[in-house]
Amino acid sequence: MTLPTTFNPAEIEARWYEHWETHGCFRPARPDAEPFTIVNPPPNVTGSLHIGHALDNTLQDVVIRYERLRGKDALWVVGTDHAGIATQMVVERQLEARGDRRTNYTREEFVEKVWQWKEESGGTITGQLRRLGCSMDWSREQFTMDPHFTRAVTKTFVDLYRDGLIYRDKRLVNWDPKLRTAISDLEVEQKVIAGNFWHFRYPLAPDENGNAVTLDDGRDFIEVATTRPETMLADMAVAVHPDDERYRSVVGKHVILPITGRRVPIVADEHADPELGSGAVKITPGHDFNDFEVGKRAGIAPADMLNMFDAEANVVQTADGLIPDEFIGLHRFRSDKVLGEAKGARELVVERMKELGCLIPHKARTKQGEEVEMDAEPRQIATPFGDRGGVVIEPWLTDQWYVDAAKLAERPIAQVRSGEVEIVPASWEKTFFNWMENIQPWCVSRQLWWGHRIPAWFSLDGEVFVAETREEAQAMAGEGVAIQQDDDVLDTWFSSALWPFATLGWPEESALLAKHFPNSLLVSGFDILFFWDARMMMMGNYNMGAAPWPRLYLHGLVRAPDGQKMSKSKGNVVDPLGLIDRYGADALRFFMAAMESQGRDIKMDERRVEGYRNFATKLWNAARFCQSNGIGASSAIKAPTARLAANQWIIGEVAETARAIEKAMADLRFDAAANAIYQFTWSKFCDWYLELIKPVFAGDPDAMPAVETRAVAGWALDQILVMLHPFMPFITEELWHSQAEISGGKRPYELIVAKWPEPEAEVSKAATDAIDWVIDLTTNVRSAKNELGIAPGAKLAAFVPSPSDLAASTIERSSAAIERLARLTPVTVGEAPQGPAMQVTAQAGSEGADVFVIPLEGIIDIDAEKTRLAKALEASRKEAKSLEGRLSNPAFVEKAKPEAVEKAREDHAHHTAEIERLEAALARLG
Missing domain, CATH: 3.90.740.10 (Valyl/Leucyl/Isoleucyl-tRNA synthetase, editing domain)
Structure with a gap:
């Protein structure tokens, strides 16, 4: 055994992240492979990780890790935004706390203080993104005030001005009197x-x-x-x-x-x-x-x-x-x-x-x-x-710089209409068109000291000279003409609109830019669709002649458990770092992905996060079981040869799960992808397959069944680790290497750069149907026992009056498995004796269901059980009818609190399900 008894997320998370980063695992290193590129919405340099960041970055990391496993030359561009207003506010507050003021310094002196703050205290969030497991290329970390980025911003402003798309005008603006x-x-x-x-x-x-x-x-x-x-x-x-x-x-x-x-x-x-x-x-x-x-x-x-x-x-x-x-x-x-x-x-x-x-x-x-x-x-x-100054905005008439946003919006509108750019979910298209088709001139000047200073110079008589450098502006003005640079800086969103290509070196031509622009996908919260996403489309088309990406995925908000929006004033904010401390990053990440359903917000549910921590523990214990039985790492991507039905079945299930995840990821259905690997890991592999193969290891360890099963089980566990890795990178990387030690060696590469499953195996349908049939029979027997209050371990006799060919052959060959799993013994082909009994069915695929009759004489009081079930059924029918009446009443649905309506819907769904369950239980008793 190489694995500790207890799964401890904190220890493995810190160790593996440092390993990945120091070994360059996040860098694109496949020059001949197809590129896959995403950029992170750059968080403010003043920021710290909040629950929205956790969702946004988890989804991006799932995508980039998945595409990396599929052999793409994957690049996730990372960086931070200089956040003009927010950063200047932070530094000014620090000065005020010391009895000092910004106006006691020259512009240059104040900006130097901001740079000092950035070096000492900025970038807290980058360390927090590491804790979440984000596989970003930190070797290319960007900052919107970096020299090369500043040049890109300046060039864009000058080009837009010369093309008549930036102009100075006297108009009303939203003026913040506190921030001035x-x-x-x-x-x-x-x-x-x-x-x-x-x-x-x-x-x-x-x-x-x-x-x-x-x-x-x-x-x-x-x-x-x-x-x-x-x-x-x-x-x-x-x-x-x-x-x-x-x-x-x-x-x-x-x-x-x-x-x-x-x-x-x-x-x-x-x-x-x-x-x-x-x-x-x-x-x-x-x-x-x-x-x-x-x-x-x-x-x-x-x-x-x-x-x-x-x-x-x-x-x-x-x-x-x-x-x-x-x-x-x-x-x-x-x-x-x-x-x-x-x-x-x-x-x-x-x-x-x-x-x-x-x-x-x-x-x-x-x-x-x-x-x-x-x-x-x-x-x-x-x-x-x-939203930052916190005071009433004053419409104020001033001279400002404006971008002709309506002109720049024309091509993005056409690209979305034609399908050249796909917005997922498509329900956001209407909002996109409504805003873009009614867009107003974009005021891009801000009266701050921190930011990209506007590259415009004025002569004493008010003539303006827009140029990339002071020297160029002076040459335009003429020798001896005094000129003064505009005091204003550019809106932060102006610079971040260049993020998809300026981060790749633009305006310089480079192999990196040529390969990774356009990016492959943008994952963004819907709340910055117009702040950032639409403006990137404008600037991508203007500077690069193309949309910055072909797909835009918009996710929802993470809300409080009662559905309210989280806010500090309400006291319902959830700290993602606290959740990581309690349950591990893998559990939080899986929660985010599993709950991300297109077009819907996520309700925070700490119990679900805890549940996914339990899921990780289940996988950990499954690996310990494998290792205790000599099951180690696989030596091939292709599935091993298998003759045993259980082994053929698990190989087929691996292939089916891989296809389900691939389809879900192609459709950007994160919830469906997470559910597919969850169900396979927990139910198919841990609950069924490991149970099915336990008897194999009770015999000769060198016999063919044991040798074959160790190979198949090790291979199947490897495939789980690969498919689960995008969602739970830390535990999967740990188990990946631990499995290799059982095989007496080391992996030649990290899981993060492994290969996506390609089973390439043919399996016997008869063999897999037999296992599916046993599983269906066992599931239905367990459910029936639970409904009727029969002890789970009780062994019951069963009769099959008219078995299908599949049932007959499976009963003959797998009676031991049926007894051990379904707890049915003996199973007799023929009519059941007269007397009280229940019925259960077993089915595989599209075949008809086999009916099992299980005598209950002396096991339960049939009449009393029917009375109990009938009473419970009547209560659920009455409650469901009452709830249906409330929910069909427009006055209730429209006027009641949203959480009350949601509770009523949940209760109605519960009682509807109870009615079906209880009716089925009564039907079993005849």
Whole structure:
């Protein structure tokens, strides 16, 4: 025996990962083989392994290990993303903890501090990926700020600019006042928070002749409503619907804004909804995305739109100078940064409007029915927050750099439509098309210091020169012309969009790039389909003339056991490293793969992880059994010659399992592949085959049956280790080498680079049918005993009135196996005696079922058992009917908590299965 009695994952995991990495097992080393390439979604350099990473990287590792075993020149590109905002936040927080600030340093000094942090503390997650068993090529580890990668980013920006696909424009952006940078739409989280709806009077202005203007109903004002009263300081219009009869007479007239005195037009625009509120809406084009479009339609150029906030959302004077001095410097909301008892701009606007008689109070009733007046109507309001800064996003009018995303999206759309790029599961195609066909210009500039600085230089008169180097820009500007580089950096997603080819050395030509681009597959969470996946398609087509991969697999989320999304605030986050500590990486990996069903999220279930740890232990003990009987490593990929039925059967089952896994992996059905190897290992090999061959080793160890069986069993165990390796790499590698020691030698290569099973064996259908028949008979007898409360070890007599040819020959040749496994003895061909009995069947393949009659006289009380089963059946029928009624009620399905609906469905499925089981049990008793 070479294996310890107890399976200890921690010891073998650390040892084997170090061995694989130091021996170069993860590097592509088959120059003449077909390439297979994947790239990991680069985690943030600030990150640590979370459960989503565990799922994403497990699936990728299953694929790369599988393709490596199939002889491909497999490359898994690994690296980390510089994560502009996240990394700068980490370093700034460290400075603040020491009473320091970023602004105490020059840009260059701060960036140097970030590099120092990266070298000392960055990359924690790479060590954690190793613990998970990820077979990434660490010798080519990438970082998006590496010099060669920076050159790729710079070249792409310059090329896009020269092709008219990058431009500078004044538009509204999502501005994070805490981080003081623009962020993308995809980095904005909508949260519903408590807010208010204020109603104001905007006085109608006299016409050009000084005559008073009123509405048809005689009012001399227009009522507007808003959730953001502070923005009225920059209002530039009031919009009404062109078909709204109430306002048709005043379209083209003006109102005088209270507080600022600004005269602004009344415009007709379909954005105004006649059914909502008063039907009139204030328009602040410099601070609202919808208003921005209304303003442009009304003829207001973006350059003329008023901006009333600075980068931290404090009020600044507008270009027309009409905001009263008391508002200048106030934060948009009440803020701790405002000294003393000073109000925020919102509060002060409401107070001044009330003093001017321009606040229309909201009338409400108390619980006692009394009518009261309030300044505003309380409402729950969907509000945008920055996902990192955590503060309310401010639409802000600034000059930024934009990519013509609509143009770059054309070819990816066509590739998905034509099938040139396959999205798996296909249900995501609709979402992909909807987003890509309505894509907005992509704002790629960020107001940070950490990141790829935009390669654009400005002269004093504002002329821009875009070039790869300062020297080129200076030459474009002319000698003696002072130029200054843009302070902004590029959106992190701009650089990571180059990941599939810049990691292979682009823009330099190389054999590595030529062989491994396009990549073979991308595995990604659906949540970064537009952040990353779609943008890689854009840049792959632009820079390389091809899609970066032909297949895109989108997996779901890992959710809490109750189906809720995991979050720190809910306290339901699961630490994958803790699961690895408790159960081992192999168990966690197998859970992830087995639960990954296309188009569905995964519910975290620690009991299942524990169950897969037990599966690993079962395999470990099976190997110990083999070794104790002299069963060692196989010396060939081809199956050994076999004459015994059990040996022929297991060879056939190996071939069938390999085909099932191959089909599942081709379809990217990770759950089906995992289930195939699980069922074969646990049930076919451990439970049945090892049980079938035990008597062989009780006889002469040098006889033909024992010699043949040792060869077949060793070969079959080898095939299990190969097929299971992509899912459970550590235990399989350990057993692979341990088996060789039993054979008195060492493996010539590691399991990670072994060859996928090719049994190339012909087996007797009669032999395999006989084993399948015995297994079916044994399974049904055990089930019947369990249903009727008969002891599992009880030996029962059995009668077969009309046996099939298969049954007759198997009973004759394998009566000992039938007695040992099914516990039936004797088995008599002929009619059973009269009296209480149960019936079980045995079947193999498509052959008809053989019926066994098993007398029960003196074994159980038939009448009492029928009564018990009938009572249980009635209870399950009643419960199933009740649950069916609840589930067919739309009010329950739509209004109840999702977990309650799911529980009802699970209970209904349980009772439905119980009904079938109990009906079958009653039928057995006749």
